[in-house]
Amino acid sequence: MTREIAVVAFAQTDHRRSTEESSEVEMLMPVLHGALAQTGLRTADIGFTCSGSSDYLAGRAFSFTLALDGVGAWPPVSESHVEMDGAWALYEAWTKLLTGDADTALVYSYGKCSPGSVRDVLTRQLDPYYLAPLWPDSVALAALQAQALMDAGHTDEPALAAVGARSRADATANPHAQLKGPQPHGDYVVRPLRTGDCPPVSDGAAAVILAAGERARQLCERPAWIRGIDHRIEAHGLGVRDLTDSPSARLAAERAGAFERPVDTAELHAPFTSQEVILRRALRLGDDVRVNPSGGALAANPVMAAGLVRIGEAAARVHRGESDRALAHATSGPCLQQNLVAVLEGDPR
Amino acid sequence: MPEVLKAPLVVEFPFTRSLGPVQSAFLTGLRERVVLGVRTTDGRTLVPPVEYDPRTAEEIHDLVEVAPTGTVTTWAWNHEPRRGQPLDTPFAWVLVRLDGADTALLHALAAPGPDAVHTGMRVRVRWAGERTGAITDIACFEPYDAEPGQPGNHSGEFTEPLTGIVAPARLDYTYSPGRAQSAYIHALSEQRTVGERCPSCRKVYVPPRGACPTCGVATAEQVEVGPRGTVTTFCIVNIKARNLDIEVPYVYAHIALDGADLALHARIGGIPYDQVRMGLRVEPVWTEGARYPDHYRPTGEPDADYDTYKELL
Amino acid sequence: MSKEPVAVVGVGQTKHVAARRDVSIAGLVREAARRALDDAELTWADIDAVVIGKAPDFFEGVMMPELYLADALGAVGKPMLRVHTAGSVGGSTALVAANLVAARVHGTVLTLAFEKQSESNAMWGLSLPIPFQQPLLAGAGGFFAPHVRAYMRRSGAPDTIGSLVAYKDRRNALKNPYAHLHEHDITLEKVQASPMLWDPIRYSETCPSSDGACAMVLTDRAGAGRAPRPPAWMLGGAMRSEPTLFAGKDFVSPQAGKDCAADVYRQAGIADPRRDIDAVEMYVPFSWYEPMWLENLGFAEEGGGWKLTEAGVTELDGDLPVNMSGGVLSTNPIGASGMIRFAEAALQVRGQAGEHQVDGARRVLGHAYGGGSQFFSMWLVGARPPQS
Known part of the structure; x- marks a missing residue:
């Protein structure tokens, strides 16, 4: 019998095009306070802390060390950091709670895309010998994937436009979203992707609190139990992958138990409209599943936090009684190279 | 609130990348207008x-030459090339499966416009005039509607093989x-x-970083400190x-300014x-x-007692 | 439900050198991983997940390089995690991997840490020209030297101690075929005569800049049962962090280090570390950190660490050998340095340390730290499985 672990609190910033008036820690701190306040916990009550962020996004080495100032790590805390989206920090925290070494965990991540040109920064993720010297930006790579998807007959431009429109319409109900309401499909950025198919450039942060067993029930009226969580990576080279599919997302979902029973909600980390099409197929989400009620990454895309936000948004719907079984997904790398899937459930009502 | 500062930050470096045998052969091949696969x-x-x-994760090194012609497997029209990209006029990003290969290579395709590009179209390598052994030795691909090129049977062994690149x-x-x-x-x-003073523990942080790192709360109350201070520890830089x-040599010191609860770092001058x-x-x-102050110099006051600054090293 | 015991059944390292010009980044990590698998007599298919760590991405100029390294590490179709906790990252990475086994999420995990410093220049990566900030006035050692002076003031240590540590570690490195520095003609006089770079730190008391990787295969009780060679068992492991800078921070003996060690000792049932622990691989980037950490880790009372060093207790044939491998002073691929400490501790209790083996080492501590003495990770490994 493994330990039951739940998301018991979630907080996020209002995601914005720029937060130049704040340092990273100044942006992050209110979110940490927000998540703690939901549970009544203080830093000293937390058993384990784990964060996710990227030096390359910040343009500075060791940028996460200053973010730790916002935690108040005194007396010293049991703490770790992944150079990944915060969804993977949550995964690390989940394993820590599974061992029984801690009963609660604070997970946070943040990303400021405004200081650099995120399209260009992400080229540094690519194979440094054959790909990075060509500076293929993140929109270009997603566009190659979208064209392959169209060639395979899985989508077309009007269908992509509909994904964008639905996401921004849903985002009107999300006070934290950046891009909401009617937006034009717009001009091509890199054809076949138009501005409406691409995410906004966002600064933002998110924090989640995990708790195990009875502790979770004490801290949250309706905990979002993590019934399964798994992540998988694919080969790096775009030319060796079938870009129209996401076998790693499917495998992660299978290992997380997503296919054992239908979900009612899915929060997908699909920064491009075409990637939602791929993920819906890979994750076998039917039309009856509410996909990205938050607006998803198309409404706010703070890189390194956007995946954790998906888990938080899915959990928050369980907390509010708007979902009984939700799937949350996070991605990393070019063209959905790496994918994480979590299945969250509320207790029966 | 005073205006928030901002300034450009350029992160730039010529990385020196060693290649290993397979990548060395491929990039050396490009220099010699030979495309190798494995x-x-x-x-x-x-x-x-x-x-x-x-x-399979197996190590592979059996090199084989493929043709410089191939087929576009997917493409994307880039009407606004960005810094560092292969062409500075509008072009198509393409994945190209070269004749003889089972996987596709990412590069640029020179074409007059998006209407001239489609998946399945035939293309060939356009070599760069000056080649150094880099992926950019392929200047780009270009449309090509003649017979498939014939690969040679190059062994992958070159005289003067490349061992590294500067990226x-x-x-x-x-x-x-x-x-x-x-x-x-x-x-300053x-x-x-x-x-800034922490509202919780009352410590004064200099320079302030926006948060009290031990309490995890925002600092806001501004407190002027110094200008005088005490050298709490130091080293001599040679x-x-x-x-x-x-x-x-010069002295690099930790200095606790009067009224501050944290030492800052500066050079000491005006004294051997x-x-x-x-x-x-x-x-x-x-x-x-x-x-910033150029340096700090002695005030001539008597030295501070160790006990007054031992928490501020 | 108790935790699954975690065993180290494979260890692999590259020969650490200033520049590995013959391999790509993938080739470098692959070499260490392959050696760890060979040691465990396992194949890529036996690995359930990969946990990789390294220091800042700017060092190689590749953002999140694990994405590109997935193929080389046989991670395709598997979970892959990337840890970054500054200098302690090699240790933290191993602990994240160990937790996957302890939590029974996976049976067998490959963990690896690396740095290929020759791709750039560490000082460039560490001192990007951040606007408005005062430039680093003193270079790498200038950050550490004032803390060493503070230690000397506090402990009354004679200024000869630093050289003794460097002389010992460099001689130990001669017995370790993977160590970077092999100074065959080293003498104490040469160390003492080397230039004083950041007084009180001499050139010979500083660490080199290395290309290198270190890997381990961690597995559960069943996996350990199949292992061809004796496993090392994890008896305790912990991470602790404190802020980079804060009012009252003790750089000489940080509280996070004390707390981390205490947690490990509690898990492992260590009442008196000086008596119960046979040897230590600790993260000593400048020689003076050996006596400082001896105190911080509870092997000596406050102010007494240097006396152990001076008395030869930390020599390879001493009562508490420290850095039998030659330590960070002889080998420093930054991101891997912490994992090398953990791996060398495992080699000792497995009896696999070769010429630098400590006879009868049953319980050995691996220690890593980073940031401004703010991140700590440690594990204690033993020749016998934990009791439970």
Whole structure:
């Protein structure tokens, strides 16, 4: 019998095009306070802390060390950091709670895309010998994937436009979203992707609190139990992958138990409209599943936090009684190279 | 609230990348207008050649030449090329499966417009005029509707093989230090050192970073500290640091300004380096137009007792 | 439900050198991983997940390089995690991997840490020209030297101690074929005569800059049962962090280090570390950190660490050998340095340390730290499985 672990609190910033008036820690701190306040916990009550962020996004080495100032790590805390989206920090925290070494965990991540040109920064993720010297930006790579998807007959431009429109319409109900309401499909950025198919450039942060067993029930009226969580990576080279599919997302979902029973909600980390099409197929989400009620990454895309936000948004719907079984997904790398899937459930009502 | 500062931050370096045998052969081949792939144990040919089979994780090194012609497997029209990309006029990004290969290579395709590009179209390599052994030795692909090119049977052995490449990379950021540090820097321009007090533990942080790191709460109350302070510990620097025009030896010290609960770091001058000691009382020396004090010099006061600063090392 | 015991059944390292010009980044990590698998007599298919760590991405100029390294590490179709906790990252990475086994998420995990410093220049990566900030006035050692002076003031240590540590570690490195520095003609006089770079730190008391990787295969009780060679068992492991800078921070003996060690000792049932622990691989980037950490880790009372060093207790044939491998002073691929400490501790209790083996080492501590003495990770490994 493994330990039951739940998301018991979630907080996020209002995601914005720029937060130049704040340092990273100044942006992050209110979110940490927000998540703690939901549970009544203080830093000293937390058993384990784990964060996710990227030096390359910040343009500075060791940028996460200053973010730790916002935690108040005194007396010293049991703490770790992944150079990944915060969804993977949550995964690390989940394993820590599974061992029984801690009963609660604070997970946070943040990303400021405004200081650099995120399209260009992400080229540094690519194979440094054959790909990075060509500076293929993140929109270009997603566009190659979208064209392959169209060639395979899985989508077309009007269908992509509909994904964008639905996401921004849903985002009107999300006070934290950046891009909401009617937006034009717009001009091509890199054809076949138009501005409406691409995410906004966002600064933002998110924090989640995990708790195990009875502790979770004490801290949250309706905990979002993590019934399964798994992540998988694919080969790096775009030319060796079938870009129209996401076998790693499917495998992660299978290992997380997503296919054992239908979900009612899915929060997908699909920064491009075409990637939602791929993920819906890979994750076998039917039309009856509410996909990205938050607006998803198309409404706010703070890189390194956007995946954790998906888990938080899915959990928050369980907390509010708007979902009984939700799937949350996070991605990393070019063209959905790496994918994480979590299945969250509320207790029966 | 004073204006928040921002300034450009350029992160630029010419990375020196060693290649290993497979990548060396491929890039050397490009220099010699030869495109090499690598054969997997189950008979597929991967182009560009990688060192490890993505399917089986096996190390692979059986090099095989493929044709410089191929077929577009997907494409994307880039009407606004960005810095560093292969062409500076509008082009198509393409994945091309070269004749003889089982996987596709990413590169640019020169074409008059998006209407001239489609999946399945035939293309060939356009070689760069000057080739050094780099992926950019392929200038781009170009449309090609003749017979498939014939691969030679190059062994992958070259005279003067490449062992490494230099990969320059530049990223431009706009750095903003945020509210607390902006306020600190503004005050420095008036030759005042202003920290912030934690509302919880009452400690004064200099420079302020926006949060009290032990309490995890925002600092806001501004407190002017110094200008005098105490050397709490130091070292004598005997080697010149990169890009710093300071004669060695000099003393690099931790200085607790009066009223601050944290030491800051600065150079000590106005005293022979071998006479600097823990507890020495110092004051800042400003030079015209500098953001920070040039150095600190002795005030002539008696040294501070160790017990008064032992928590501020 | 108790935790699954975690065993180290494979260890692999590259020969650490200033520049590995013959391999790509993938080739470098692959070499260490392959050696760890060979040691465990396992194949890529036996690995359930990969946990990789390294220091800042700017060092190689590749953002999140694990994405590109997935193929080389046989991670395709598997979970892959990337840890970054500054200098302690090699240790933290191993602990994240160990937790996957302890939590029974996976049976067998490959963990690896690396740095290929020759791709750039560490000082460039560490001192990007951040606007408005005062430039680093003193280079790498200038950050550490004032803390060493503070230690000397506090402990009354004679200024000869630093050289003794460097002389010992460099001689130990001669017995370790993977160590970077092999100074065959080293003498104490040479160390003492080397230039004083950041007084009180001499050139010979500083660490080199290395290309290198280190890997381990961690597995559960069943996996350990199949292992061809004796496993090392994890008896305790912990991470602790404190802020980079804060009012009252003790750089000489940080509280996070004390707390981390205490947690490990509690897990492992260590009442008196000086008596119960046979040897230590600790993260000593400048020689003076050996006596400082001896105190911080509870092997000596406050102010007494240097006396152990001076008395030869930490020599390879001493009562508490420290850095039998030659330590960070002889080998420093930054991101891997912490994992090398953990791996060398495992080699000792497995009896696999070769010429630098400590006879009868049953319980050995691996220690890593980073940031401004703010991140700590440690594990204690033993020749016998934990009791439970």
